[in-house]
Amino acid sequence: MNSDDVWIDDCDSLREMANRIEENIAWNVGDGNQVRFWKDIWVHGQGRLIDNVLIPPPENIVDMPVNFFSTLSGGWDWSKIDPYVSRDVHSSIEASTPPVQGRNDCVRWRRMHDGNFSIRSAYECLSAGNGATRSTFWSRIWKWPVHERIRSFIWLLAHGKILTNSHRLHRNLTNNASCPRCGREEETVLHAIRDCNVIEWNSKIHAGNDLSENWQSTFGVTCWYVWKNRNLLVFENHTPNMQDLFFQILYMVVIECDSEVALELVENGTTENHPCSGLVHQIRSLVDRNWDINLVHAFREANQTADLMAKMSHTLSEGLHVFCYPHKDLGYILTADLYGPLVPRVCVC
Template sequence: MACGVPFAFLACFLLLSQPLTAISDFLSPLLSPIADDVCKEVECGKGTCKPSKNSTLFFECECDPGWKQTRFSKDDSLMFLPCIVPNCTLDHSCSNAPSPAPEKARKTNASIFDACHWVDCGGGSCNKTSTFSYNCVCDSGFYNLLNVTAFPCFRECSLGLDCKNLGISISNSSSSAPPASDSSSSNDGKSAPPALGSSSNKGKFKTEQLVLDLRILRDYAEVHLSDTEKNRVFAEFVTDSRDWAWDRFDFLIPNNVSSMIAAVRPPSPMFPKDTIIWRHTQDGIFSTRSAYRAISRTDEDQPNRYWRLLWKWKGMERIRSFLWLCGHDRLLTNEARKRRGLTGVDTCSRCGTDVETLLHTLRDCRKVKPLWMKLVHPSHWHVFFGLGRMDWLEKNLSSSFGRSGKPWESVFAIAAWIFWKIRNAEIFQSQEAEITNPVNHVLHLVDSFTRAQSRQDVGFYKHHVNSPVLVCWQKPESGWVKINVDAARQETLKKVACGGVARDWQGNVLAGFTRNIGECSTLAGELWAILHGLEVAWSLVIKKVHLESNSLMAVNLINHPTQRCHPCFGILFGIKQFLQHKWSVRVDHVYREGNMAADAYAKYALAKGSILEVFSVVPAAVTKWIKHDADGVGLTRSCLV
């Protein structure tokens, strides 16, 4: 190296004489007196300057753990260089740019007085800003490490999972990073900020809203917020390792709000810009119906449950129409006729004692109640005869009150219809009044309908029958690694966790992982499990991955185009970024019976922390299911074949 001769030594002395500032001016200290205090002017990046009598330049940079001057073995002749190369897993197969290295071929006409002579910017170009200073201008898709322009440029896919331990992130890119994509994304879940449309990096603490209830975030604050705190943007609450910086805001908000935020991917310039989503639908797409409900705030739980049950009810269409009239209280009873001015008397024409309302006609009249008592089991009489109209209709289509063992929703609907027809026959003196045993007549009609429905089902599904199938975990193909993932939910605390396990084609466990996500939807938990499974696979440098999840909805969202307004689009965006790397990945659905080990990891994660943990040793709580899969033991499932 040129530093071995006096003139070259002077050149090196002048070249390395500026401190590392925002523009990496680390070459100037050697212009100051060569003494023990030379380190006052030296910046070593991720290292510490120490005077050294053994060094040609009277100082050297002692790197922090995990950092080095070059990507190769330690070179004593280069100890004067700053520590800007991470000592972690770096995979450049997804990048066209070479890794940063001082040994990279230099320009033949480059001057050793030029800082760019010594610096390799990786996926970027070195820009000389003065005689002894430079910065790395990253190419499109590359970002400076630690958001410092003195550090080399990498793609995010080049960084292994262990690089996070060094505080490395290329997500918080510098000004040299390319602009965000024109496509838009929404937040990851219904309960996470930001809610409506501003960029995640620019969203302010005071203006962004939690999608859960449209309250602005500052309303959750448990302490007084200064104007400075109110105007801080979300990017200020993120660490260099792309995680939430909990120590900066966790003390400001309740635990349940922190749990909601934990389930959201932190903002990053790598993500597309946020877009407006419609919070009143599960897929984020606007509909007039949902808008009307949101404005009117109608209580849809009980009435709409009845209409949904009626829509799914299997029976004659004329009976369905009759039940529809009952739901709208449209039967022409004497009470309804008097209300419409068609008669002056509203008492029951059969018993002559009470007002003939719909419930009186169909249930409470002394000519009808004994018939119901023969159909309804005595243990349910107090419920059956004590409910209001809508509750009575809904409960009888969703519960089993009968004593005959026949499908009660059919018995109830047919009985109510027959009793109404008998009432009309008595009033208008038709032949329907001649039914001698209404209860047996109802049960006979139920049997006839059941047989007819069975024949129709057999004809419709004649090529498909339910058959018991033994489902078990299957080893992947030779050379592949199978990663099974799952999510688990704790209903009482509304917490969701995820976990998974990676096994090779011989069934050997390579790694397992867990994470307690926080408060989010089960679908978001399933997608988080898939994302973390891919992260673990990438960190293990696995090139052929077969990932299985028992969430068919999550798998379909990944394998098909997704609307940008979907509440989970942020997680899906991260998953699809991984799928674009240079490796082979298949994402398939598997029945839960073949995913029991991942299910055990997910349940185990409910008692773990919110940090992603990767295990090389199988936890005791999961050992049973790992052995269960290794032995080829399966569970029986009824499948349509």
């Protein structure tokens, strides 16, 4: 073997490794300007769409970006897609988040669930391998059964970091450390949340060691509303009344989901290169609107009705469907729920 043969073998090996790496690089669609619809990998569970078409798309659209195939209303323009793809590919595209203006396209590493590249996973890819002390007090805060924004507030409260007038005075942000509600004492953290005479905590209720979820939720939400109403008075000169309380309760929403992984993604967010970042971004943009949402995990056995309705949607035409009466397929599930039979569950220890 001469030097030319060695060079050719080295080039072939490098080309093969480059191809393996390229096969594991995919795109997360943001605004869809950089990602080629047919020639790049961006649909979950699919490779390049051009390799799995019924008939080749015309030359004038084969290099077009993803946003070319979306509508002005933010959906997919199926008239430009369906003539060339199978029903399975259609379903995969339908499950992908359409382009959203203001978000950049970014690459992700397909061999990692979170989309982040790692040397170890790259080595396993090239070698054809398969791969893939907090204190009790602070841990308890992050497990507090309340909305994420209230949990963050409790964390600041426990650290004494909420911006009371006492703190503002120390930072030279004000020359008056007194409480804006009673005007009698210095506004420390404890005064703002507990000791101010404008606040009426029911001292007849002794929580003691009662750390049930109901008590924890009540305590956390109460502290948060005490501070929120204080800020409404300070910054907007608004004193809340019972009507305000009614609308605050109206905008309290509990969302149940039987996937703990999905809840964690929605609560904590994802990096831009995570495979689900587009969908998670849209969900979080809805969650962050002007309401208080509590995301709750529900066991699958308790979620069978919603689960069946979600599966049923795949057999219906696109658009809004209203059921005035329970669907016939729900009969067994609703009857079982009425009589409350025990459902076995396998727990992995």
